[in-house]
Amino acid sequence: MIQLQGIERRFGSVAALRGVALEVQEGEQLALVGPSGAGKTTLFNVLNFTLLPDAGTYRFDGVEAAEVQGDARREVRRRIATIHQSHDLVGRLSTLKNVLSGRLGYWGRMEALRNLVAPSRAAVAAVHGVLERVGIAEKLDERADRLSGGQKQRVAIARALFQDAELILADEPVASVDPARAVSLLELLTQTARDDGRTLIVSLHQAELARRFFPRIVGLHDGRVAFDRPTEELSEDELAAFFQNGSPSPSGS
């Protein structure tokens, strides 16, 4: 489903990605680990067609990123849901509207305006259902800027689920919640993705969570793929060494 080859991306003089290659099959779930500054967020922005790579090719389900524009680009983008690290909710809108906005890619102008003023009962019911799954149905009419960090996180997840996308990208989705909540949110994400047959890529900085929930782990360091292995082939020590030195093998070997 995803094919990345030699992806490079610079911001001014800073190289965020330097030759990333990655293949992900449909329905796969993988964790992207690495220290901050490794290029995880940039990689997500390439994956969801926000940024074009300076060099290299990216294909999503056969669609080449550099070659789509306008409506075609929007049609690809609505198949990819992103849970942003800073949530990026619209503060003055209610939880309901924030979750509804996940479907904007499917609506024409009139429908978009209509749902902003008066969402249909069916839409409200659907949003309510998604909010129940992430456990904050009672915040349906609360303004997003009045929610706690953890609640915002769950609204962002609900928006992504509501988008009904084939690929879900989650950038540090458990960074702003407590450990117990982190476990339940990851359970929710992996479980729903498995049930609905969605592909899931989650970036994490906690090694133990990555090992526990994902069958495949990709380590990103300094804009390069440091390793890409099934979890069972990756020992705890190797992962710990990666977090310390940026390489899965102990230094010196």
Next chain:
Amino acid sequence: MSTRRRRRRPSFPRALLILAILAASFYGTGFRPDLLLTEHAVGNAGRFLRDCWPPYLDDGYVLRLGKLALDTLATAFLGTVGAVLIGFPLGVFGSRSAVFGALFVTGEARRGRLTKLLYLTARGISALLRSIPELVWAFLFVRLFSLGPTPAVLGIGINYGGMLGKVYSEQLEHTNPTPAAAIEATGASRFSAFWWGLLPQASGAMSAYTAYRFECAVRASAIMGFVGAGGIGQEIQLSMQYFQFDRVLSGVLVLVLLVALIELLSDAVQRRFA
């Protein structure tokens, strides 16, 4: 305050320049405080004060003033509605974030010649509309169409449309671009990203400013009578011309009451959205 900013003392030439400008301004306005103390001035002031009390509060007259106050209020309201209809598109197309998408982090900011032209046109129109005072616009429309409130509505709508256009565009530019970018990342069009991601962030400030402008519109609408555009101002002006100062005072009292009421309302709206 900060270490970099020293307290600037105006240099001698600069102080001299400021003084010269002030002196010229006083000269230009024929500022002669002694004129206030001439026999004529004191006599007229005394006559006004003597004649204005008690205010003329005949039942029929108060009723008439009430009707005129409602005229003034309705005119201000319609003018504000017109101003929003004019100012909203001007504000949207005159704001960088909405037109160029320069603040969207999509990396493909629009920089076409056409969008630039649109942006400059919107800014230019709103500058033109807000620079000619509402009373001048209204007088122009009185000459074009008819006496009565319609020119007043147009005058307020056009002048305030320009002001709203400028302020709306500033408020839209003061938004956080990332939520709109996140909405665009779901495959939404720029149109949808604007209505769902950008506008809701600014809508509170925009509503509060519109409420403030409505308050100003009531004051403006009250003087529209000076160019024959109706309302309570016309009545006050006529009473003034006929030296019926007791009627002037009752008109002013009704007007002050109306403005105070609208201010309370506008303050409440502004607090709600602040």
Next chain:
Amino acid sequence: MNAAVLRARHPWRGLIFLGGLLAVVWLAAWWVEFDIRALFGRDGVEAFRKVGERLWPPKLSSEVLHNALTGMVQTLALSIVGTLFGVLLGLLLAPFAARTVFVEGPLVDRRPRGRGARLGHKAVHVGVRLCANALRTIPYLILAMLFVFMVGLGPFAGALALALHTGGVFGRLYAQAIDELDPRPLLALQATGASRFQIWFYGMLPALRPALLSYTFYRWEVNIREAAVLGFVGAGGLGYHIQFALGTFHWSALGTYLLATLVLVLAVDALSARLRKALL
């Protein structure tokens, strides 16, 4: 649970609000007999076209140019004098109109005094507030007419009207700014034994400086527009020529005067924005 939540919501809430707004608009339009056709009908379009043709090109005879130039200078002078006196009057009124200085709060003189004195204080406070509010609410053109009645036609009447009106506006704004001041530095000053006069000059004015400056420049931009219409009641400035040209259907001269107004107002807006940036 789900059904209960849904039943409690009204899906058409937003539309009801819009409908209500439209109804009020319609009611207001009916009340003042607003004639939208005058604007968009054939006559309206025709009238606009004619006026456009007549206003352009603006008349550039020496008399009109002279009027426009002197009018511009006088309007500018009116706006400066009006704003300056407004600031002075506002600074005079504000301490009495502010609650924290005069009625209650940390800065009120704590010396024991009689009931009568307390009531007197309160009366001054209320009186000044009323006065500032009256000056602010009475339209400046009505004030200008009054002063024309007193001192005769000419810009002096306009300057007085603008100054008083601006003073009322500033009196209230400054008082609000004072009431919103952080009291702690002022209390510290008070603790050193500073008199209330000293607190006003060394504690409050410096803290108020940014707010005062930004209000002042904003108001200057308003005042240049108001100064441009003072002439409608014979109180000087460009308004007199605009009114005369409109009243006598001198369209091409009107074009010149409107252009002069436009240039002047835009110039003041730009200058005020620059000064504000430089000083804040």
